[in-house]
Amino acid sequence: MENTKTWFGEWFNTRYYHILYKNRNNDEAKAFMQNLVSFLKLPKNNSILDLACGKGRHSIFLNTLGYPVIGADLSKNSIDYANQFANNTLKFIVQDMRKPFNIKVDAVFNMFTSFGYFDEDSDDIKVLQNIEDCLNDEGVAVIDYMNVNKVIKNLVNAEVVTRDDIEFNIKRHVTDGFITKEISLNENDETLHFQERVKAIDLEKFKHYSKQANLKIKHIFGDYNLSDFDVENSDRLILILTK
Template identity: 35%
Template sequence: MSTPWYATWFNTEFYHDLYRHRDEYEARLFIVELCRKLGVQEGERAMDMACGRGRHAKVLSEQGLQTLGVDLSPESISFASQFKNERLEFKVGNMLEALDFGAFDWVMNLFTSFGYFDDDGLHQEALNHMAHSLKPGGKLVLDYMNSAKIAAQLVPENVVQTDMATYSISRKIENSIIVKRIKVSHECTLDFFEERVRAFSKDDLHTMLVNAGLEHVQVKGNYDLSSYEELDSERMIFIAQKPLS
């Protein structure tokens, strides 16, 4: 069986270089606003599922949450572990496997860290695992791209130049999957990578969250938690609650 694209691409320095603009300032604004509007209480437990190098988890802990960052990549967890403190820890974990980290008041899956599998049954399984990790009354926050806007405004090709490399990027939609192919030119060598993210609609994700046993599903349209507009909003940010009983 071949290695999934995300297990390869996310472990490269090229990935972190290409997306270096996703800075901690943006993460901080989103998390602070989220905690304020959702009534997050100091001392509650939060899991940042697919935490990457820990930028969101770090800010969650600074809001007073006992935070666990979980990611598939040992390299990312190793990097994030430099931020560990009494309110923040990191562990390697896979959303496709049962998560044995205890029960949480909040489970966060942020910055489109979902939608990577070829089989939609696996997406449902991942959401089931996240929902199972919630305490009764706990909430799941799923931050996803707005597929409708991306499809309507898809940029077929562009080139990104950084100090490290030149990235030639092509995009297209294949069978409801947004496919991004990335050619990396670096020190007279070429490397090729691919991203494949399912173009879930708002209704798709709403149904999957309900099927995971969650209720009171809301959707917001951006990091300021403004209302969702199908062709205008930058994001689909779902907030769903585990029943009290």
């Protein structure tokens, strides 16, 4: 579980990740969280684990709604940032999601494709087992993943994205069941290379994974407005799971 040498230990801990994805912002998180807690009818005192919380955009908003929240992430830099918002009912911890949490909560949220990073399926399943383990008997888990069918069909092989005066040269390919983004950029006369490598987990594979972790898929949505999932057209694959 050494994380310094993995692509996800490195890339997500850089400021470049946050610059490239700055359009996935607090407003997007707020709208989605409002829709989700309304749908789930989650009582205000229910505790939530935001698993792989990043800088905490979902955790912070959920806490303002009245929920006690723990945000956990592997990236120390992101947790250091999130900690400025911590309070008695909002905590942030650095932790690998493959390791047991030894807590019980009413809901676990895993947002914005924070899954599918590991080579071995057994590690993905371990994450789901950890989620199951953290949940109270009546608890609910939510996994917000990309719709790999649409992503693969519309894959842009190469593009240049400019954000905050940084040119990100991005190349994408699907190899060995992973959707891989090779990212390079120049700063201070230096060329830096990063990778994002996320497993092409479709609904069938999630069904298999969930079974292994004793979780049941109760609802499937296709976007942050909680529209029905459509394998061809949906942007997201959002799963609502219970024990």
